[in-house]
Each structure stands twice: as structure tokens, then as C-alpha cells.
Amino acid sequence: MAQIILYSYRRCPYAMRARMALHYAGIAVDIREIVFTAKPAHMLQISPKGTVPVLVLPDGVVIDESLDIIRWALQQHDPEDWLGSPSQLAQAERLIAENDGPFKRALDRYKYAIRFPEQPPEAYRAQGEIFLQQLELCLQQQSCLLGERTTMADVAIFPFVRQFSMVDQAWFDQAPYPRLQAWLQAWLESERFAAVMQKYPAYVS
Numbered sequence: 001m002a003q004i005i006l007y008s009y010r011r012c013p014y015a016m017r018a019r020m021a022l023h024y025a026g027i028a029v030d031i032r033e034i035v036f037t038a039k040p041a042h043m044l045q046i047s048p049k050g051t052v053p054v055l056v057l058p059d060g061v062v063i064d065e066s067l068d069i070i071r072w073a074l075q076q077h078d079p080e081d082w083l084g085s086p087s088q089l090a091q092a093e094r095l096i097a098e099n100d101g102p103f104k105r106a107l108d109r110y111k112y113a114i115r116f117p118e119q120p121p122e123a124y125r126a127q128g129e130i131f132l133q134q135l136e137l138c139l140q141q142q143s144c145l146l147g148e149r150t151t152m153a154d155v156a157i158f159p160f161v162r163q164f165s166m167v168d169q170a171w172f173d174q175a176p177y178p179r180l181q182a183w184l185q186a187w188l189e190s191e192r193f194a195a196v197m198q199k200y201p202a203y204v205s
Contacts, residue, residue: 005032006022006031006032008052009033009052013159015052015066018069022055022069024080031200043205047064053066070155080150099160102130103131106130107164135177139182145157162184162188
């Protein structure tokens with residue numbers, strides 16, 4: 001039987017959230033860890049945009065957007081109902097859109113501030129904090145972003161908050177976001193996160 005292939009990069013938050021969903025759904029995949037300076041020819045052939053993750057199903061179908069991979073995985077098996085009701089799914093998608101849009105832009109500028117000298121890093125951090133404040137408010141009311149149980153929103157967003165926190169860990173650790181810090185730490189200490197962060201040798205095609 002043909003294997004499911006996942007082209008991935010261990011530290012990429014998009015690939016991270018795809019691996020989390022696939023692991024949760026119990027879907028075995030052949031992980032091919034790419035090197036950005038030597039991307040596999042097969043990956044570029046099936047997904048010319050050249051970014052990870054890229055999922056290749058046994059019938060040849062290619063899914064090369066992380067959220068589409070998450071949705072596909074949860075449609076196969078969703079034991080804890082991460083998709084939730086239609087209204088919860090709509091809420092999750094709105095929150096993820098803010099994460100993937102304004103927050104990700106601020107994160108990139110904060111992390112790579114030397115490439116964006118128009119403003120100091122603190123200005124980009126402040127832009128990102130708008131979203132952090134929103135998440136903190138959510139978590140003051142409940143243990144997860146949309147309620148008392150994990151949804152697609154949590155797994156899709158936490159890798160980006162992780163990346164934001166790592167730009168200046170000392171700052172993040174003392175920032176006024178105690179519920180967000182605890183939520184992130186719980187994900188980072190989870191067995192599921194440890195499982196998807198295994199190191200793989202670089203795949204050479």
C-alpha cells in the first residue's frame with residue numbers, strides 16, 4: 001500500500017500545526033524533512049510554490065496548505081471533536097485568519113526586524129501584541145481559545161505564539177499575559193508536541 005507523504009520542516013509553524021493534526025488523527029505519514037536551500041525536485045514538481053507542508057495522498061492528490069491538511073485530517077478521524085459545531089468552526093476560522101494575517105505579518109517583522117528597518121522591533125512587537133491581548137482575553141474566560149476543550153483554533157495558532165515568544169523569551173516571560181503563557185506552556189509540554197517534534201534526517205531526492 002502506498003504511503004502518505006508529508007514534506008515538512010521541523011521548525012516551520014505551518015508544518016508544525018499540520019503534523020499535530022495528522023498525529024492527533026492517527027494518520028501515519030512518511031515525513032520528508034526538507035532543506036530550504038535544496039528543496040526536493042518531487043516537492044517542487046507537485047507544489048511549485050515551494051513551501052511546506054505538502055501532503056501527498058496515495059491516489060496522488062496533493063494538499064499543500066496547512067489548514068487544508070488539518071481539515072482533511074480531522075475529516076478522517078476527530079476523536080475529541082476538534083472541528084466542533086458549524087458555529088465553533090466558523091469562530092475558529094475567524095481567529096485563525098487573524099493569526100495568519102495581521103499577527104503573522106507583525107511576527108515576521110518582529111523576528112526579522114533587521115529586514116524591516118522602517119520601525120524598531122518594539123513597534124512590530126506592539127503590533128503583534130494586539131492579537132496576544134485578544135487571546136489572553138479569551139483564555140481569561142476559559143481554558144482553551146473557544147471554550148473548555150481543544151479545537152482547531154488552538155492547534156493552528158499555538159505554533160505561531162511559540163515563535164513570537166522565542167524572539168525575546170525574557171520579555172515574553174514577564175509580559176502581562178499569564179493565561180496565554182500557561183496555555184502555550186501546556187502545549188509545549190504535551191506528549192503530542194514532543195511526538196511531532198522528533199528530528200528527522202534531511203530528505204535528499
